[in-house]
Amino acid sequence: MTKSDLIKKIFEKILENTKDKKNITKTQIEDIFLSLVEVVEETLKMKEKVIVPGLGVFQLKHRKERTCKVPKSEQIVVVPAQDVPTFTVSKKLKNFFKK
Incomplete structure (x- = not known):
């Protein structure tokens, strides 16, 4: 699964689980995903661990x-x-x- 496939799947799941369908865009999901990756990198540079519950x-x-x-x-x-x-x-x- 590529990054774009993952973002598309997350977008579809949000649409399934949300009543207000205009709440979020694929671009916003991509921004969140890229921010998550950055936070993980920065935290590991500080020699700390990152716990993602359920993952x-x-x-x-x-x-x-x-x-x-x-x-x-x-x-x-x-x-x-x-x-x-x-x-x-x-x-x-x-x-x-x-x-």
């Missing part, structure tokens, strides 16, 4: 420096330590698919 948790995990072998050249390289973003799915969403 999951975005957070940074620290990976230690390590060595690995490049398969083509058999050369050993050092991969520096770094923080990487991770996403953990909520129990509610996991249980939804167990049915």
Whole structure:
């Protein structure tokens, strides 16, 4: 599903669940979505986690420096330590698919 597909689906769901059909536009939904992404990025930069109830948790995990072998050249390289973003799915969403 692409970003535009997701925005279209959200728009359709809002229209289904709202009595006043002129309340929101696809452009406003896209602005909200892009703002959400920005807030998640900014929060992760501050090394804090973002909890989205019913969806999951975005957070940074620290990976230690390590060595690995490049398969083509058999050369050993050092991969520096770094923080990487991770996403953990909520129990509610996991249980939804167990049915």
